[in-house]
Amino acid sequence: MTTLSPVGVVAGPIVVAALLLVCGRWLPRPVVDGVAILTTAAVGVSGAFLTPGAVTAGGWPAGVGIPLVVDGASRVLVTLVGTLATVALLFSWRYFSDVEAHFQGLVLLFVAGLGGFALSGDLFDMLVFFELMGACGFALAAYKIEEARSLQGGLTFGIVNSLGAYLTLCGIGLLYARTGTLGLAPLGAAHLPADTATVAAFVLVSTGWLVKAAVVPFHFWLADAHAVAPTPVCVLFSGVMAPLGVYGLARVHAVVFGALDVTVALTVLGLVTAVLGAVMCVLQRNVKRLLAYSTIAHIGTFVVAVAVSSPEASAGWLTDVVGHAGVKGALFLLVGVLLARHGSVDEIELGGSCRRSRGIAALMALGGLALAGLPPFGSALGKGLIEQAVPVPVAVVLTLVAVLTGAAVLRVALRLVGIGPLPADRADDVRTTGEGEERETRRLERLPVTMLAGPVLLLGGSLAVGLLTPGVLGAAGTALVDGAGYRDLVLGGVPPTTPPAEVAWSASGLVVGTAAAVVAVLLALGAVYAGRLPTVLRRRVPRQNRAVLGLERLHSGHVGDYVAWVFVGITALGALVLLG
Amino acid sequence: MTTLLTVVAFGTAFWLVVVGAYGILRSDDLVHAVVSLSVAQSGTYILLLAVGYQRDATIPILGAGGAGSTPIVDPVVQAMTLTDVVVSATVTALLLALTVQIAKRHGTVDPDALRELRG
Structure with a gap:
């Protein structure tokens, strides 16, 4: 195999999706699932075999034609898209009991949009693929059209993202x-x-990517959409769709806006995103929303790394994207398993529900530790690289953010096996509970093997990234920040010669990661047993302070508010770029 | 060269985007919000067409003279606008379908009354 055209990666899923949507009603379910899974798996595998270079449509010469560009970064992202989609579809094999190939068709179109966005070497084409993944995303988020919440989440997602586009x-x-x-x-x-x-052009072009990446204050739609989307879809939303927004930002900045210094602006936006995501994550009781805010926190970390725009930081965040996708995907699938078995995604309602099936809680705890930064998970490897590339105070904040998001997941895992007293189930008026979530399956007494395989595979994948420290991630990092190399590749057909950034564990990374995991466990235990603390200590921990309540009220679920925040964000970004 | 026409076109584009966004912001009906989104998008059409406009140029269909015989307006922005129209039609249809379903499930299309998701 000498050349493998990237065109197939985009066109293949679209053709198969069209065929499945037409023939789906006559085909038996396993055939539909099988064809869809084979297609996404092919996308994932081909990502690894794509040869670097640009292919222009219609045989136009380079610089005139519209190219699809394969370089280190887009290869990694295409592989990630294909892999996650395959696991998500495997998981939904027995998950949705009554689908008529619509679901698989939408996922395939979504995959084409994601892959196209990563491969496109043309700004308008990027927008078209952005809209393709957007439209499929809106439909997938609102897939449960009988459920009131799901519709609201899907509509908000649609309006805010379209405006961004x-x-x-x-x-x-x-x-x-x-x-x-x-x-x-x-x-x-x-x-x-x-x-x-x-600057004006940069800010406007970035708006769409920032909305997709859910960078504060463009982030409001994400928690609503993730909380309502079917769990296999959340894997793709959190694992690749949001990070692709960050990729768009990094790519466009490196290649087109190299003259602009956006270090200060992106560091500020990234830090605010990371901290706000972590705080909101800890406050949630709907586990899907909790994971969604945790994604926002990690996106903040990625954006800080993009701000540095060194090959090492870039390799770090791409490694973190892959590691995080595995872990977060596994966690979402585990929530899907809980929903299938117990009909709820509410932390308090689910309390003690895994006393007999500790395996699920153990996998979830492992995911929590990996998010906090436990080596040798890929997420910890990436985080270590990022923390070495940024100034020390920033690295401290990012470590704390990771600890908090890990601790929140560990708290859920502890409560699942019935450790610690459950808080009184008070009526929440500022917060979305996880009650009344519609089941996505018939009630399952025994779990089909395809449903448990998903989380195990994804956690294993994240572990493998950390253990193998693949060099392709280093090459991806270098390619993403090398604007001149990209131009040479596309216009001159010259593959880049810059040496790839090194992706390896450092002693400090291992120590900080392990310590972070330990602190996360302690914090989670503290949170679970907070009700049993002596009164003196308890007073020090305000349960509902005004600032936090205000923060929660900001997330009002009102689409008009979210649109207002988009404009606040545009103004803030513009001011930061001009002043920074 | 800045002509009055250019200023008016860019001004209109800016106005439409802002007024569309403001419409979503102040909307008390989701159908109104979705239409406001379309209004905001119309601003992008005007912007693109204004970018490609040339005085005294004709439509970008080359006659017997071939390329270069007469000045034509930029066909690329027109293609972009058409792509944009297609996307808009899809997204608007999808969002309106969701609105219909919301009216069935929530019993209201007032965004202020949708209180299911927050915090």
């Missing part, structure tokens, strides 16, 4: 007016100066 289109229009080209590489070759017009 239109603002990106305005930015693309401004760039085109100035340069007369839409390709990333030719735009980079135009060497835009660092003036106000360039």
Whole structure:
């Protein structure tokens, strides 16, 4: 196999999806599932075999035609998309009892959008794939159309993301007016100066990617959409869709806006995102929402790494994306298992429900530890690399953020096996509970093996990334920050010669990671037993302080508020880029 | 060269995007919110077409003279606008379908009354 065209990675799933949607009603369910799984698996495998280079549509010469570009970073992301989609579809083999190939079709189209976004070398094409994954995403989030919540989450997702996409289109229009080209590489070759017009274009183009990445204050839709989407879909949403937003930001900045210094702006946005995500994560009792906010916290970490824009930081966050996708995917699937067995995703309702099936709680605890940064998980490897690349105070905040998100998951795992007293089930008026979530299956007494295999495979994958420390991730990191190398690859067909960043464990990374995991366990135990603390100590821990309550009220679920926040975010980003 | 027409076109584009977003912000009906989204998107059409506009140029269909014989407006932005229209149709249809379903399940289409998700 010498050349494998990236066109197949995008077109393949679309063709299969169309066939399945037409023929699905006559085909037996296992055939539909089998074909869909084979297709996504092929996408994942082909990601590894794609040869670096650019393929332009219609045989136009480089610089004129619209290219699909394979480089280190897009290969890794395509592999990740294919792998996660395969696991998600395997999980849903027995999950949805009455689907009519719509679900598989939507997932395949979604995969085409995700893969296309990662491969596209043209700004407008990126937007088109962004819209494709968006439209499929809205439909998948609102897949349970009989459920009131799910509809609200899907609609909010749709409106906020579409508005973000239109603002990106305005930015693309401004760039085109100035340069007369839409390709990333030719735009980079135009060497835009660092003036106000360039800043305006950068801010507008970034808006869509930031909304997709759920960077504060563009993040509001994410928790609503993740809380209501079917759990296998959450795996794709959290694992690749949100990180692809960060990828778009990193790619467009490195290739097109290299003249702009956005270090301060992105570090500030990233830190605020990380801290807010971690705080909101700890407050949740709906486990899916808890995991969604945890994703926002980790996205914040990725954005801080993008701000540094060194090959090492870049390799670090891409490693973290892969490691995090495995862990977060496994956790979402475990919540799916709990929903199938107990009909709830509420932490308090589920308390003690896993006394007899400790395996599920143990896997969840393992996921929590991996999120906190326990070596040798891939997430810990990536986090270690990021923390070495950023200033020390920033690294401390990022470590604490990881500890908090890990501790929140560990708290759920402890309560699942009935450790510690359960808080009184008070009526919540500011918070979404996990009650009344519609089952996605018939009640399952015995778990089918495909449902347990998913979380185990994903956790294993994250572990494998940490143990093997694959060099492709280093090459991916270097490729993503090397704007000039990208231009040479696309316009001249010259593969980059810069040596890949090293992806390896460091002593400090191992020590900090292990310590973080220990602290997370202690925090989780503290949270679970908070009710039994002596009164003196308990007073020190305010249960509901005003700031926290205010923070929760901000997440109002109202689409108008979310749109207002998008504009606040645009203004803030613009001001930060201009002043920073 | 900044002509009055350019200023008016870019001003209109900006106005439509902002007024569309404001419409979503102040909306008390989801159908109104979805239509406001379309209004915001119309701003992007105007922006793109204004970018490709050339004075005294004709439609981008090349006659017998071939390329270069007459000045034409930029066809790329027109293709982008058409793509955008297709996307808009899909998204608007999907969002309106969700709104219909919300009206059935929540019994209301007022975003202020949707209180299921928060915190």
